[in-house]
Amino acid sequence: xxxxxxxxxxxxxxxxxxxxxxxxxxxxxxxxxxxxxxxxxxxxxxxxxxxxxxxxxxxxxxxxxxxxxxxxxxxxxxxxxxxxxxxxxxxxxxxxxxxxxxxxxxxxxxxxxxxxxxxxxxxxxxxxxxxxxxxxxxxxxxxxxxxxxxxxxxxxxxxxxxxxxxxxxxxxxxxxxxxxxxxxxxxxxxxxxxxxxxxxxxxxxxxxxxxxxxxxxxxxxxxxxxxxxxxxxxxxxxxxxxxxxxxxxxxxxxxxxxxxxxxxxxxxxxxxxxxxxxxxxxxxxxxxxxxxxxxxxxxxxxxxxxxxxxxxxxxxxxxxxxxxxxxxxxxxxxxxxxxxxxxxxxxxxxxxxxxxxxxxxxxxxxxxxxxxxxxxxxxxxxxxxxxxxxxxxxxxxxxxxxxxxxxx
Amino acid sequence: xxxxxxxxxxxxxxxxxxxxxxxxxxxxxxxxxxxxxxxxxxxxxxxxxxxxxxxxxxxxxxxxxxxxxxxxxxxxxxxxxxxxxxxxxxxxxxxxxxxxxxxxxxxxxxxxxxxxxxxxxxxxxxxxxxxxxxxxxxxxxxxxxxxxxxxxxxxxxxxxxxxxxxxxxxxxxxxxxxxxxxxxxxxxxxxxxxxxxxxxxxxxxxxxxxxxxxxxxxxxxxxxxxx
Numbered sequence: 147x148x149x150x151x152x153x154x155x156x157x158x159x160x161x162x163x164x165x166x167x168x169x170x171x172x173x174x175x176x177x178x179x180x181x182x183x184x185x186x187x188x189x190x191x192x193x194x195x196x197x198x199x200x201x202x203x204x205x206x207x208x209x210x211x212x213x214x215x216x217x218x219x220x221x222x223x224x225x226x227x228x229x230x231x232x233x234x235x236x237x238x239x240x241x242x243x244x245x246x247x248x249x250x251x252x253x254x255x256x257x258x259x260x261x262x263x264x265x266x267x268x269x270x271x272x273x274x275x276x277x278x279x280x281x282x283x284x285x286x287x288x289x290x291x292x293x294x295x296x297x298x299x300x301x302x303x304x305x306x307x308x309x310x311x312x313x314x315x316x317x318x319x320x321x322x323x324x325x326x327x328x329x330x331x332x333x334x335x336x337x338x339x340x341x342x343x344x345x346x347x348x349x350x351x352x353x354x355x356x357x358x359x360x361x362x363x364x365x366x367x368x369x370x371x372x373x374x375x376x377x378x379x380x381x382x383x384x385x386x387x388x389x390x391x392x393x394x395x396x397x398x399x400x401x402x403x404x405x406x407x408x409x410x411x412x413x414x415x416x417x418x419x420x421x422x423x424x425x426x427x428x429x430x431x432x433x434x435x436x437x438x439x440x441x442x443x444x445x446x447x448x449x450x451x452x453x454x455x456x457x458x459x460x461x462x463x464x465x466x467x468x469x470x471x472x473x474x475x476x477x478x479x480x481x482x483x484x485x486x487x488x489x490x491x492x493x494x495x496x497x498x499x500x501x502x503x504x505x506x507x508x509x510x511x512x513x514x515x516x517x518x519x520x521x522x523x524x525x526x527x528x529x530x531x532x533x534x535x536x537x538x539x540x541x542x543x544x545x546x547x548x549x550x551x552x553x554x
Numbered sequence: 555x556x557x558x559x560x561x562x563x564x565x566x567x568x569x570x571x572x573x574x575x576x577x578x579x580x581x582x583x584x585x586x587x588x589x590x591x592x593x594x595x596x597x598x599x600x601x602x603x604x605x606x607x608x609x610x611x612x613x614x615x616x617x618x619x620x621x622x623x624x625x626x627x628x629x630x631x632x633x634x635x636x637x638x639x640x641x642x643x644x645x646x647x648x649x650x651x652x653x654x655x656x657x658x659x660x661x662x663x664x665x666x667x668x669x670x671x672x673x674x675x676x677x678x679x680x681x682x683x684x685x686x687x688x689x690x691x692x693x694x695x696x697x698x699x700x701x702x703x704x705x706x707x708x709x710x711x712x713x714x715x716x717x718x719x720x721x722x723x724x725x726x727x728x729x730x731x732x733x734x735x736x737x738x739x740x741x742x743x744x745x746x747x748x749x750x751x752x753x754x755x756x757x758x759x760x761x762x763x764x765x766x767x768x769x770x771x772x773x774x775x776x777x778x779x780x781x
Contacts, residue, residue: 147661149675153668157656164656458652461613462666463641463718465634548613552648 154468157459158475165448169480172444176484177491179437180528183430184492187520189499190426192512194419198387201415202408203295204350206262206381207390209411210252210403212242239267241376243402249380251401257384257393262289263377265367271314271360272331273322280318280360282332284367293383296348296361302326303346307363311345315356319347332362334370342366437528438535441480445473445539449546456543457551466544473540474533481532485525493521558622559722559754560587560610565619567605567777579605581777582619589721590752592745594765597774603758604726606774610756611724612640624721641670645715645753647725647744652711653699659710660686660695666717685713689743705736712743716753723747725757729764741767 147156162169215235220228242248245263252261265284270277287307291297297305301316303326312330314322324330326344333339342362349356368374380403384390390407398405409416449456456469493516500514567580579602587593597603608614609621612628621628623643628636645666653662663682668674686695689709694702702710708728715723725744729737741764748755757768765771773780 147664147668147674149673152672156668156674160656454652455654455656458646458648458654459665459669460637461611461640461646462669462714463637464669465637468669549608552652 153464154471155475158472158479161448161452161472162476162479165451168444168448172440172480173484173487175440176437176480176528176532177487179433179440180485180488180524181491181495182433184489184520184524185495185499186426186429188492188496188514188516189512190422192496192500192515194422195515196512197415197419200351201412202383202387203298204352204355205408205411206293207384207387208382208394208397208405208407210242210248210380210382210397210401210405211378212240213402213404215240239371239373239378241373241378242380245377245380248401248403252380252382252397255393255397257386257389258382259385260289260292260383262286262293262381263364264290264379264381265364265371265373265376266378267367267371267373268335269360269370270333271318271322272333273324273328276322278318278321278357280358282334282367282370283359283361284364284371285361286364290381293381299348299350300346301349303344305348306345307361308345309363309366310343311363312342313346313348313361314344315359316347316349317353317357318360319344321357332360332370334372336370336372338370338372340366340370434527434531437481437484438531441477441532441535442538444480445477445536446542448476449473449539449543452543453546453551456546457548460546460548461552469546470540470544473543474536477532477534477536477540478529479532481528481530481535482525484532485528488528489521489524557588558586559589559591559624560585560756561622562586562610563620563622565606565609565616565621567602567609567614568617571617578617579777580609580616583777583779585772585779587722587754587756589754590748592748592755592769593757594768594771595756595758595774596760596762596765596771601774602777603774607724607726607756607758610722611644611646612636641666642718643720643722645718645720645723647708647711647715647723647728649727649730653707653714655699658696658698659691659702659706659713662699662710663713663717666714670718681717682713685716686710688716688747689713703736704732705740708732708736708740709743712740712747716747716751719751720753722754722756725755727758727760729759729761737761737764 214237217232217235219232222228249261249263252258263286267282269280269282271280285307287305291305296313305313307313319325322330324344326347328344329341330344331339331341368376384393387408391409394405394407394410459469496514496516500510504510562583562585565580565583566578568576568578570576583606595603595607605614609616612621612623623639626639628639631639654665657665660682663685664674664678667678667681671678686692689712691706691709694706699707728744729740732740744755744757747753759765
């Protein structure tokens, strides 16, 4: 017997050891449950992190744009409308009103990480006989690259955006038959034209974007689009991506801009992520509950099997509290050891899956995220689950009448 | 009075109180056991012997009357105090020995001391070994219950009952399940302990031979005592 362990621990461990088969089976059951939870959590959080990273590093978390222009009815006098027919105006490309002030205000918001003003408008890219309509975005690379990590998506060249440079997508490059260092001609709707050198070709993961988006220096776009000193949108990245919509609404309420969060512009994607998270939580909860019921069932059987032992222990002066602890400790230990084994199984499964399953292009399916914190929390949760599951059997054991228990 | 290990005053015990099936099984029992007495409790099945033994052993409470253990009025004690008093003042030996199968003979003897002191100590081990030696089981000290004979197991149970040096040992048909030879040696062991340490023994038995070898015979018939 161990001198360092108190009485109730010694009895609990002996009871577990005595019913070794029972103990091993339930630990196996718990391990399977915990393994499934660990595996699913690691897999899903890895995949989600990957999706989110891809989506949210290739677009701003919040984009501020000018408010739509609206027409008002022409009035004679108060309450008298001259012409009730109102035509919707065409939306001219206009600059965000007082944008430097808004930028300063955004930079001062604690939730905002980066702010970048851009000018965006349509243009025609011409090379030889080929021409393509594109959306030209004028950026300030220093701030813009903090929001959209273009340099991470460069497939050739370098992400340099001086007044001579243009960044184009892979699809557009192949459409025009150009490579880094080649020159292309840009024609804006205003009639202005300019020749720029391709400094890099990017792949943002979407064919449409790679075909239709080009990036130039802010000033170049301003002059091509005839918006000297103006910006059409202000891009933000924020600390808590899931709070982006709330923040966007707050910004819209206190500034003369329309604020669109990634949640709003990618509603379907966001719903899919939410559904996945919900399903994951539901599965975890169900598996956790079945583990708890398993532990409780085994301990209830154990209390019945050992009722004579419990009676004798009570007769020899063991308190109700000690008897209760004997069974609580068993529950906790089953949970803990089941969880440890389960984590090895689940963690091993994730590592195996990660090593052997690849995307069609050979890249990894999801980043391998095995945080020590998650293991610690799982072990703790399983132990607490074990303790909770053991409560009913432990109370039952503690309440046993010694006379009845001994006489069976 | 200080010489009394046990005193019962007007003990009654009823079951199903307040229901039509209410039944009184003990009808006002008075009894005193003095230090060092070796008493046999006899009576036909259903006479209330076991109920009386459970009440004396503080495993059950009487409906009316008072139980004094070493002068303490147990009716004033709460559950925890009763458990404590039971652990320290009373030892139990049951017909079916009831060793805890998960522990060895020696460890079974340590159990009551461990439950009291919480942590294992040199002193506890020493006392357990002494007791195992006292009941002549040194050679099976590290055996589990299933590897011992009935007589050996009952000796371990006696050693366990003596672990806390109680002044009263209650034995419920301790030899009822043993062959004549083992029964005799187990009885003699208890008698020796009684003589050496002046521990009071109360033994429930159906065996008149053994009862006659006790200091006093108390007979329970229909819930009343006949001395």
